[in-house]
Amino acid sequence: xxxxxxxxxxxxxxxxxLGEPVIFQSNAGxxxxxxxxxxxxxMEHGLGVGVNTALPVLFVKESDGPFSEGDTFIIDxxxxxxVRIEPDxxxxxxxxxxxHRG
Numbered sequence: 001x002x003x004x005x006x007x008x009x010x011x012x013x014x015x016x017x018l019g020e021p022v023i024f025q026s027n028a029g030x031x032x033x034x035x036x037x038x039x040x041x042x043m044e045h046g047l048g049v050g051v052n053t054a055l056p057v058l059f060v061k062e063s064d065g066p067f068s069e070g071d072t073f074i075i076d077x078x079x080x081x082x083v084r085i086e087p088d089x090x091x092x093x094x095x096x097x098x099x100h101r102g
């Protein structure tokens with residue numbers, strides 16, 4: 001086993017330990033329950049303007065994918081749509097979400 005394999009295994013273990021069940025539905029229509037870590041990141045916009053938002057973010061195991069823009073996730077009975085994905089080199093990805101309308 002290589003160092004990269006060990007890093008992926010460790011990352012997946014962290015997501016499993018800190019995550020919760022999430023329903024994932026791909027653009028292709030496949031639906032399955034995965035384990036992912038959900039949080040709403042606090043972001044401050046502008047230079048002292050005082051505009052703040054909570055950005056929903058999901059940390060997933062890449063092995064649960066593939067993930068692509070427009071996929072949906074159901075978390076605590078709220079449906080979110082994927083708007084951006086940032087894969088890392090250790091087998092995980094950070095997915096930015098927005099509440100699904102419609």
